[in-house]
Amino acid sequence: MTEMIKLFVNGEEVEVESGKNLIDALEKVGIEIPHFCYHPALGADGNCRMCLVGIEEGRPPVVPACKTPAKEGMKVLLDADHIKKIQHDVMELEFINHPTDCPICDQAGECKLQDYYMKYEGTESRMRVPQVKKRKVQDFGGGVIHDQERCVACGRCVRFLRQITKTGELGLVNRGDDCRVEFFPGRPINNRYGLNVVDLCPVGALTSADFRFKQRAWFLKRAESICHGCSKGCNIMVDHNKEKYEDDIIYRIRPRHNEQVNGWFMCDAGRMTYKSENDNRLEECTLAGTVRPLTDILADAQSRIEKASKALFLVSPSASLEQLVAVQALAEKTGAAVSAFSDGYIVKDDGDDFLIKDDKAANRTGVDLLSIAKSRTHFDNMAKEADVFINFDNDLSRSLSEEQIGKLFKDTWVLNAATHPGHLGTAMAGKAGASVALRSWSEYHGVVVNCDGIAQKFVGGVMKNIERPDIVEIAAGLGSPATGAAAAWALVQKKIPALAEFGSFLELPAEGVNLTDNEAGK
Amino acid sequence: MSDRSKLIATGKPFKFDKKYDTEFERLVKRYPSRESMILPALWLVQEQEGWVCEEAIGYVADRIGTFASKVYEVATFYTMMNLHPVGKYHICVCRTLSCWLRGKQEIVNYFRDELNLTPGKTTEDKKFSLEEVECLGHCGSAPVLQINGEFYENMDVDKVKKLLATFK
Numbered sequence: 275m276t277e278m279i280k281l282f283v284n285g286e287e288v289e290v291e292s293g294k295n296l297i298d299a300l301e302k303v304g305i306e307i308p309h310f311c312y313h314p315a316l317g318a319d320g321n322c323r324m325c326l327v328g329i330e331e332g333r334p335p336v337v338p339a340c341k342t343p344a345k346e347g348m349k350v351l352l353d354a355d356h357i358k359k360i361q362h363d364v365m366e367l368e369f370i371n372h373p374t375d376c377p378i379c380d381q382a383g384e385c386k387l388q389d390y391y392m393k394y395e396g397t398e399s400r401m402r403v404p405q406v407k408k409r410k411v412q413d414f415g416g417g418v419i420h421d422q423e424r425c426v427a428c429g430r431c432v433r434f435l436r437q438i439t440k441t442g443e444l445g446l447v448n449r450g451d452d453c454r455v456e457f458f459p460g461r462p463i464n465n466r467y468g469l470n471v472v473d474l475c476p477v478g479a480l481t482s483a484d485f486r487f488k489q490r491a492w493f494l495k496r497a498e499s500i501c502h503g504c505s506k507g508c509n510i511m512v513d514h515n516k517e518k519y520e521d522d523i524i525y526r527i528r529p530r531h532n533e534q535v536n537g538w539f540m541c542d543a544g545r546m547t548y549k550s551e552n553d554n555r556l557e558e559c560t561l562a563g564t565v566r567p568l569t570d571i572l573a574d575a576q577s578r579i580e581k582a583s584k585a586l587f588l589v590s591p592s593a594s595l596e597q598l599v600a601v602q603a604l605a606e607k608t609g610a611a612v613s614a615f616s617d618g619y620i621v622k623d624d625g626d627d628f629l630i631k632d633d634k635a636a637n638r639t640g641v642d643l644l645s646i647a648k649s650r651t652h653f654d655n656m657a658k659e660a661d662v663f664i665n666f667d668n669d670l671s672r673s674l675s676e677e678q679i680g681k682l683f684k685d686t687w688v689l690n691a692a693t694h695p696g697h698l699g700t701a702m703a704g705k706a707g708a709s710v711a712l713r714s715w716s717e718y719h720g721v722v723v724n725c726d727g728i729a730q731k732f733v734g735g736v737m738k739n740i741e742r743p744d745i746v747e748i749a750a751g752l753g754s755p756a757t758g759a760a761a762a763w764a765l766v767q768k769k770i771p772a773l774a775e776f777g778s779f780l781e782l783p784a785e786g787v788n789l790t791d792n793e794a795g796k
Numbered sequence: 797m798s799d800r801s802k803l804i805a806t807g808k809p810f811k812f813d814k815k816y817d818t819e820f821e822r823l824v825k826r827y828p829s830r831e832s833m834i835l836p837a838l839w840l841v842q843e844q845e846g847w848v849c850e851e852a853i854g855y856v857a858d859r860i861g862t863f864a865s866k867v868y869e870v871a872t873f874y875t876m877m878n879l880h881p882v883g884k885y886h887i888c889v890c891r892t893l894s895c896w897l898r899g900k901q902e903i904v905n906y907f908r909d910e911l912n913l914t915p916g917k918t919t920e921d922k923k924f925s926l927e928e929v930e931c932l933g934h935c936g937s938a939p940v941l942q943i944n945g946e947f948y949e950n951m952d953v954d955k956v957k958k959l960l961a962t963f964k
Contacts, residue, residue, distance in 0.1 A: 442863030447872040458864035
């Protein structure tokens with residue numbers, strides 16, 4: 275536990291954690307100090323002057339909260355008249371050259387300038403001189419669009435690119451009211467984390483070319499999820515919305531703060547994974563080439579599994595723990611083999627030392643914890659033996675060529691349960707005995723374990739118009755003892771004792787559970 | 797202030813010539829970090845070319861091993877960095893209080909009438925360029941002119957006339 279100290283805010287005593295600056299310390303107890311340039315990940319810069327607070331009997335009597343550590347007995351003034359005047363005047367300064375084009379600005383609804391105007395300023399402009407004209411709709415590269423006139427010159431984007439990505443594409447050029455963010459001609463933003471500057475920007479100066487004009491911030495529904503783009507398991511917010519008569523669509527993915535996994539950031543590739551959640555999804559369940567209800571397919575498959583000399587279930591290394599145990603339990607019951615063969619999910623030398631990992635599977639650690647075999651030889655041997663093969667959303671086309679897949683399952687009855695077409699290659703698509711369209715990770719709940727052994731829950735908020743089954747439902751339909759999400763979770767807890775204390779997956783702490791090797795048991 | 801962010805590209809790669817190259821290497825030893833060389837290096841560029849082009853900023857950044865955006869920031873912040881070509885004689889007239897009161901406007905007017913030269917412009921023969929600058933720090937001997945780094949104090953129109961004659 276961190277040490278607690280007592281200080282006074284507007285005369286009232288509050289208890290805060292020590293070793294933090296005033297903004298962070300007071301934010302934890304629900305007291306907001308307005309700020310533009312300060313960001314916990316980038317440190318204090320002290321250029322915006324919005325966070326000036328009064329210190330009673332202090333020297334100096336007015337200090338920037340971002341650079342002032344919280345101290346025992348400090349008497350902080352937030353609502354004194356002279357502090358209110360400072361906040362009002364700083365806001366007025368920011369608005370001198372601001373175009374105030376909120377109706378056409380993408381940041382509206384999540385803009386600090388808007389929020390602070392309502393809270394700290396709220397007066398009409400006194401400016402009677404023409405505003406400084408700057409560049410609009412400037413392409414900064416990397417999918418970032420810049421509007422210089424909206425900028426408050428806080429320098430967060432500049433500091434992010436210098437401190438975090440160490441690429442330093444942006445700089446604050448000129449001075450005075452002509453100051454603006456620019457890249458050096460011919461050297462635009464060119465790194466794999468560039469879009470984070472859009473989230474960092476407290477105003478609408480930096481917007482994402484991908485998200486611009488697609489949806490208003492206040493229409494978006496939020497789902498706290500985990501990125502399934504690689505094994506890092508960055509915490510994300512899935513922003514989706516179902517417009518009238520339309521399908522539920524994801525509009526963007528934003529990073530969610532988790533200090534022990536991704537900090538405040540995520541990679542650009544992870545942000546774009548929402549596209550595959552929206553588009554090119556499998557829609558129908560087919561049996562021998564004709565569209566049939568799911569129950570018919572499952573009944574047929576179940577009888578085939580019973581009759582088969584050997585059945586092989588292939589699971590995805592991105593599946594949730596619940597899905598993995600559901601399939602595993604089914605295999606144990608029917609005597610089938612389970613494989614998580616997925617060599618193709620590992621992209622060599624793609625990772626870096628920040629967030630991107632070589633392994634593009636979200637739950638490979640979970641696969642290992644459940645002792646599911648994933649070697650090529652095991653898979654090949656089992657595939658040769660098996661006369662029934664069920665694929666649970668493993669994109670086999672990443673690991674094997676079309677000919678290899680065709681050869682392995684020449685005489686095998688195949689049920690392909692998948693979110694997207696092409697998991698078994700295009701040639702196999704017609705030959706598959708049955709296919710089932712599955713829910714994808716933005717549509718189901720579950721727990722995945724990231725590359726560092728941290729188990730994290732995610733909530734699927736997207737509700738598609740087409741009802742698709744989850745892998746747990748399919749496994750249950752095929753006779754798995756895990757008859758539902760709760761039963762599957764109970765099985766997970768049996769296999770991973772470290773998770774036993776949590777009644778449901780929703781009780782997992784927001785920052786995740788670190789499953790070190792000895793804790794995981796097994 | 798004005799917008800100085802639009803850089804002019806010459807289309808030719810920039811390089812220090814031998815003299816400034818040795819000077820750069822001599823200066824770089826002075827500082828604990830190479831980034832400290834941004835301003836001195838920009839001065840060297842300006843001494844060599846008379847002004848700082850886009851290519852030179854990129855060259856300085858790569859030579860120092862820092863972000864081009866940082867050098868770009870410095871070059872646009874300091875107005876004594878000429879970001880456009882100037883004449884052979886770059887005349888800076890101080891326009892701050894003392895020089896203003898002691899008649900800098902007459903000198904500026906003289907340039908306008910005699911050479912058709914207004915602040916921020918260069919004569920057609922590229923010989924003279926004029927700029928009004930903030931305090932040059934010689935208020936005691938106002939008005940002051942700075943021409944290619946040299947100071948000329950207690951100036952008036954007659955003295956400017958004689959001075960220009962020596963430049964021709």
